[in-house]
Amino acid sequence: xxxxxxxxxxxxxxxxxxxxxxxxxxxxxxxxxxxxxxxxxxxxxxxxxxxxxxxxxxxxxxxxxxxxxxxxxxxxxxxxxxxxxxxxxxxxxxxxxxxxxxxxxxxxxxxxxxxxxxxxxxxxxxxxxxxxxxxxxxxxxxxxxxxxxxxxxxxxxxxxxxxxxxxxxxxxxxxxxxxxxxxxxxxxxxxxxxxxxxxx
Amino acid sequence: xxxxxxxxxxxxxxxxxxxxxxxxxxxxxxxxxxxxxxxxxxxxxxxxxxxxxxxxxxxxxxxxxxxxxxxxxxxxxxxxxxxxxxxxxxxxxxxxxxxxxxxxxxxxxxxxxxxxxxxxxxxxxxxxxxxxxxxxxxxxxxxxxxxxxxxxxxxxxxxxxxxxxxxxxxxxxxxxxxxxxxxxxxxxxxxxxxxxxxxxxxxxxxxxxxxxxxxxxxxxxxxxxxxxxxxxxxxxxxxxxxxxxxxxxxxxxxxxxxxxxxxxxxxxxxxxxxxxxxxxxxxxxxxxxxxxxxxxxxxxxxxxxxxxxxxxxxxxxxxxxxxxxxxxxxxxxxxxxxxxxxxxxxxxxxxxxxxxxxxxxxxxxxxxxxxxxxxxxxxxxxxxxxxxxxxxxxxxxxxxxxxxxxxxxxxxxxxxxxxxxxxxxxxxxxxxxxxxxxxxxxxxxxxxxxxxxxxxxx
Numbered sequence: 001x002x003x004x005x006x007x008x009x010x011x012x013x014x015x016x017x018x019x020x021x022x023x024x025x026x027x028x029x030x031x032x033x034x035x036x037x038x039x040x041x042x043x044x045x046x047x048x049x050x051x052x053x054x055x056x057x058x059x060x061x062x063x064x065x066x067x068x069x070x071x072x073x074x075x076x077x078x079x080x081x082x083x084x085x086x087x088x089x090x091x092x093x094x095x096x097x098x099x100x101x102x103x104x105x106x107x108x109x110x111x112x113x114x115x116x117x118x119x120x121x122x123x124x125x126x127x128x129x130x131x132x133x134x135x136x137x138x139x140x141x142x143x144x145x146x147x148x149x150x151x152x153x154x155x156x157x158x159x160x161x162x163x164x165x166x167x168x169x170x171x172x173x174x175x176x177x178x179x180x181x182x183x184x185x186x187x188x189x190x191x192x193x194x195x196x197x198x199x200x
Numbered sequence: 201x202x203x204x205x206x207x208x209x210x211x212x213x214x215x216x217x218x219x220x221x222x223x224x225x226x227x228x229x230x231x232x233x234x235x236x237x238x239x240x241x242x243x244x245x246x247x248x249x250x251x252x253x254x255x256x257x258x259x260x261x262x263x264x265x266x267x268x269x270x271x272x273x274x275x276x277x278x279x280x281x282x283x284x285x286x287x288x289x290x291x292x293x294x295x296x297x298x299x300x301x302x303x304x305x306x307x308x309x310x311x312x313x314x315x316x317x318x319x320x321x322x323x324x325x326x327x328x329x330x331x332x333x334x335x336x337x338x339x340x341x342x343x344x345x346x347x348x349x350x351x352x353x354x355x356x357x358x359x360x361x362x363x364x365x366x367x368x369x370x371x372x373x374x375x376x377x378x379x380x381x382x383x384x385x386x387x388x389x390x391x392x393x394x395x396x397x398x399x400x401x402x403x404x405x406x407x408x409x410x411x412x413x414x415x416x417x418x419x420x421x422x423x424x425x426x427x428x429x430x431x432x433x434x435x436x437x438x439x440x441x442x443x444x445x446x447x448x449x450x451x452x453x454x455x456x457x458x459x460x461x462x463x464x465x466x467x468x469x470x471x472x473x474x475x476x477x478x479x480x481x482x483x484x485x486x487x488x489x490x491x492x493x494x495x496x497x498x499x500x501x502x503x504x505x506x507x508x509x510x511x512x513x514x515x516x517x518x519x520x521x522x523x524x525x526x527x528x529x530x531x532x533x534x535x536x537x538x539x540x541x542x543x544x545x546x547x548x549x550x551x552x553x554x555x556x557x558x559x560x561x562x563x564x565x566x567x568x569x570x571x572x573x574x575x576x577x578x579x580x581x582x583x584x585x586x587x588x589x590x591x592x593x594x595x596x597x598x599x600x601x602x603x604x605x606x607x608x609x610x611x612x613x614x615x616x617x618x619x620x621x622x623x624x625x626x627x628x629x630x631x632x633x634x635x636x637x638x639x640x641x642x643x644x645x646x647x648x649x650x651x652x653x654x655x656x657x658x
Contacts, residue, residue: 037379
């Protein structure tokens, strides 16, 4: 044929448009399959944030709630308890919470909390996943010696944490207890499982 | 000429008119000419194929009894072991096969480093092979979750949470992989689907194109010279022999020896003292109790070691000087202005990244690069010869150090990362990467011996 080897620009253009649309169509067709692998409605419901009324918690009292199958502690600290956080710094591995995975950015402060008095912690030991016991009172009545500043003690392998969940030196647990993402809905209610508004 | 042979020939002729049966047989077996000087190292390609078939067969039968449900999975594996007739054998063949698959593949890859099998014109063949290796790692990782033992669970938890480290998209990606906020039933169910359907299909297709690419360029050989350069009057390589019957018979001998080793392990030491089946995996998955030491199976441990060795100290005192020295070396040896500019820019970006991005992320990056580096080997290697037989002391030393580093990293990956072990892993990491990074220099300056015209063969 006479036009052999000659590219018809109209046909070429149509070919490019068709191919382009085909690719777009393929992307649309793939979307449901990709999306189907996201957490299902059931998984989302089971992992949903938990709302807790903290107005009932008296200073010095601890409330345990469940979030994603884990115990979460909410402790309202007394001024003495908050004072102990400044005094025990030399005994700790990571007093300034440098390990990023263990708390959201807004809890990376001396009290490891949004409001200084209200501590929210995942109650799972960072060593082997046991749940530590509460030894909130300072001194010898805790059974951990007269210099105990108050905190948590893991009965499995003897790891110790202070009243901000910070790990002591020379215990098996390597890092501080985890502070879960949480936010204040109103002054007396917190939502565990979602980050503070405006925080990453 | 009897009538039976005549009937057979007529049948074959009938088929050949409709399907290229004889043609395929001749092109890939009876008239496919392979170098006549193959040695021990050339068993592992065919052995890898044997193990792949074995894994698919045993896998099909395991699927008939296994249940991909967090409430049932562990018990269904024990059911296979205790109540299904010969179930224990099928499962042990599958678990032993998984480990031996990696033994065979690692030796197959090592062969390429010995004889330069990744070099021109076999770069694409090598790249397909590395993709197969990565697909195999994915297959093994997902298969390891299925028994739902405690190490299955925590191993998957740790590895999937690596994706969390990726900036911006990481957490969403990890959730997409798990289908939940922790490793859960959704994860087990999809890993089952991927392990028994998706990845095996991909592996079979990749192996197919690996062989197609191989038969296009032809096998390399221990002398690293091209047999196609010397052909006889009929166009057949002078140093070539038909794959069938010569190498089919040789490979049957290799397969027999391999299967002896295989069955001895499967029958008498299927756990191989915790190396092939870890002790912690005989305990059902427990979401509230991690094993004493979370470690992957042996074939992942070199890469796991690299991940763990990348601490913030390592980034500051190991990687930072490494990047500076490498950038200086490239700028010193390459005269082109643009190369120098790009090198400086990349080095500067890395150094800024080292300072601002946490070490965990760099660990993931290095683990990825440890695999990705294999893709570049055909171009990093600048030696005029392919085979180690004609290379000088530099390449031999480098390969020896790399091999030792790989094995030591593998061993350290099974141990807790403390004190001396941690330091050794950091040294191993640097040696591992220097093997690749310095390859363009030591292969250029290495003194090589003259290559023979024809393959050496006794």
